[in-house]
Amino acid sequence: MNDRTALVTGANKGIGKQIARLLAAEGFRVYVGSRDAGRGRQAAEEIGDAARPLVLDVTDPDSIAAAxxxxxxxxxxxxxxxxxPSLAPPTETSTDVLRRTxxxxxxxxxxxxxxxxxxLRRSPRPRVVNVSSGTGSLTWSTSPNPQFAPGSGGAAAYRSSKAALNALTVLYAQTLAEEGFKINALAPGMRATGLNSLAAEAGGDPAEAAxxxxxxxxxxxxxxxxxxxSWDGTSVPW
Incomplete structure (x- = not known):
């Protein structure tokens, strides 16, 4: 073990837990971010001695500050x-669902x-990975792609949020470039997780995306x- 540290948000299950597990295997001390203290503690115990549970609700300023x-x-x-929370098109998506997403x-x-x-600024090589989605690619949303049907307009809240996340990834990378940061977005592909009904039905292994x-x-x-x-290392169009 060395003194490298990592934090993964939403790491008590799914892709996040697998990312935490693999980073621990790479020699990192990994903070397992989880809204629920019990689930985070259980995930950390399952990952092993290199994992540390960290209560972190990304929607709660006090929780973020404490973490x-x-x-x-x-x-x-x-x-x-x-x-x-919704697979609806924009015509059937409420502003409450948009805000929550x-x-x-x-x-x-x-x-x-x-x-x-x-x-992060105390690290000699700070890295930030934003887990996005191929469905947030405007290029793929307007041209044929095997991952989803173009022009469907579904999951408007989720897909538009990931497009916004992609834009922020670029802006953070530009802002922090001179400080040695490497900041990128990842499209993990459809995985069998609890994200929504489509993800739950997907056959993809979360560890592959991790x-x-x-x-x-x-x-x-x-x-x-x-x-x-993309999860396989190939470039995804914005």
């Missing part, structure tokens, strides 16, 4: 926490990233920043 106070230095931040998928990422910037996130977390100094990658 940030517990982390002195951070080498890797994986913004994985996300929600998809953006609160976690967009505002939560900004709040967590900014709160942990002091810890390997893509870890690859971005371990980027060398000459690696890319402000880019969008």
């Amino acid at each position: 940030a106070d517990q982390v002195d230095r951070l080498d890797v931040l994986v913004n994985n926490a996300g929600v998809s 953006y609160e976690t998928n967009v505002f939560g990422v900004v709040a967590v990233t900014n709160a942990f910037l002091p810890a 390997r893509g996130a870890v690859r971005l977390a371990l980027l060398p100094d000459d690696g890319p920043s402000g880019s969008f990658f």
